[in-house]
Amino acid sequence: MKKLYLSLFVAAFFSLAAQAQDISSSADKRINLLTRVMATELQLNEAEFIKLRSLNRERILKSDEIATLYSADATVMAAKMKEVEDNFDKQFTAILNPVQLAAYTNYKHANEDANLTAAQTEKPEKAKPVATNEKKIK
Secondary structure (H helix, E strand, O other): OOOHHHHHHHHHHHHHHHHHHHHOOHHHHHHHHHHHHHHHHHOOOOOHHHHHHHHHHHHHHHHHHHHOOOOOOHHHHHHHHHHHHHHHHHHHOOOOHHHHHHHHHHHHHHHHHEEEEEEEEHHHOOOOOOOOOOOOOO
């Protein structure tokens, strides 16, 4: 009887441990895509790629969790997201050489511009009249 309970306990333990490590396929796809793009842009070696993938995994999972927990409070969510991004930047920049660090700075700025453009297209402002200076041809 003790062996049965012990077997059930061990099976339950490993089952829960496996579920804790399981992430959604969409999160895994985002992690892989982001890591591949960044590794290509920054010309990372294999060891740096592995570290980046680990950092991206941590960042995306935490961001997803924050988005779920604080969806009702945009200010708290923004503060928590900034904290996650700052932590990521601190850990990631520690493994980069100076050339990669410069490339990462350019990469971040390019993506910030893209994110701003995407945000502007999602919430279009009211159309403003455009002044035209048309000359009549005689």
